[in-house]
Amino acid sequence: MRTARALVPLALLLPLAACGGGEDAAGDGDELSGTITVSAAASLTGTFTELAEQFQDEHPDVEVELVFDSSGTLADQANEGAPGDVLATADTASMERAVDAQAGSPVTFATNDLVLVAPIDNPAGIADLSSLDDPSVTYVICVETAPCGGLAQEALEEAGITNEPASLEPDVKATLSRVVADEADAGLVYRTDALAEEDAVVSFDLPTPLATEYPITRLDQSRNPDAAQAFIDLVLSEVGSSVFSEAGFGTP
Template sequence: MSRVVTVRRTAAALVTAALLVPLAACGNDDAKKDGAEKPGGSVPKANLTVLAASSLTDVFKKAAAVYEKDHPGTKVNFSFAGSQELAAQVREGSPADALVTADTKTMDSLSKADHGRPTVIAKNRLVIATGEGNPKKIASLKDLTDSKLKVVLAAAEVPVGRYSKQVLDAQKLKVKAVSQEPNVRAVLSKVEMGEADAGLVYTTDAATAPKKVDAIDIPDAQNAIASYPAATLKTSEHAKAAEAFVKWLSSPEAQKILQDAGFQKP
């Protein structure tokens, strides 16, 4: 009789084990879904602060919404300004996790002790922004030399101001600006409000105000290409999360968002 009980117990144990195997497998799959294999699962939760060039204002807000959805628990906050101003903030030790400038020169001006290795995430080019309908009939860079026009440019220390000077100097054109602005959005704003007849801005900035400004193309041979490097900051208190966000900016998902906004491939 005891032998029969033993056999029954053994059979029951085998059946139980067989049932537990698929359950264990399911448990592992669920763990993967909730962990590293789930979007953002391997990225520590954090409240990130990213210093970013003014020309990235609209597109980065869209990118952040997508990133936060895919990485629950992570919040991306931006501080937008001219790249030179952002670099000054880094030098002064302002708390932040990552930096994205509108040129490599500004990024390179910082000490390597300030940031990680930069990666170019996008490129841009200049256009002439005019009032809606181009009332002054501006067609080329040369037209900007007309003393009757009110032209606004960014200051020379600002990336877009430096690019503007580069393209004008290359064509040996002298443009007397009625004002020199601290960032590209300030240039665009002057044209939008009718305080200037024209200004040099990035393609992507003009695209944010299609009902207020017209964008006059500048031929490639006369244009300048802006590069946008991104890097983590050594002062970050969320190093892994910051690294994950900067790396994501080069992903197909982020690149589509940037290129849909008019930015060029890196």
């Protein structure tokens, strides 16, 4: 099994070389070739890596380059014309920010909800969301421009939490890593990310569930539209749905 390449966000700003030195375009007939760059929300890291590897097994002449970052950052880069073929965000608001870069209407393929997590040994004795209002408790959330941050702010306001977060992290993976590393007493992350680290964190449901939707679209600036659409079709297929379900995502 070939491994899909995960790129740092800066890669979106750089020209991409085609696999094997050819043109970044689909081949004749039904044969796909070249390179596609898939920009996806950080919370999709595990599932999109799995799907990209499966896609490459089915289309051995296509190289999939994965870029993971906060949805807002990826949407802004797409709107600015950064090279890319597929965009998947963790909310509809970020996708709407990239409306000028879309080649077609986005399709929602999964949902997710926010949970509270603490290190597995839970030294601060976190019991629920109200525990965050204790001034001695240090907790972390995403920046508000990231979908997970917007949901976290909504949860904190609804619960009347006045204790400020210790830090605002760029995306959900960074937020979770602070808790896993015992650098924070708690954090607000997506359920799927908590499940991926279930041996390292304990999670708590919020009193009022807060969910987000994940849309995907092909970008107008795609240099390999046929391969890009084929990847989107895989995400929307029963195979893709199974991958998301196993990771803890909800259905649209």
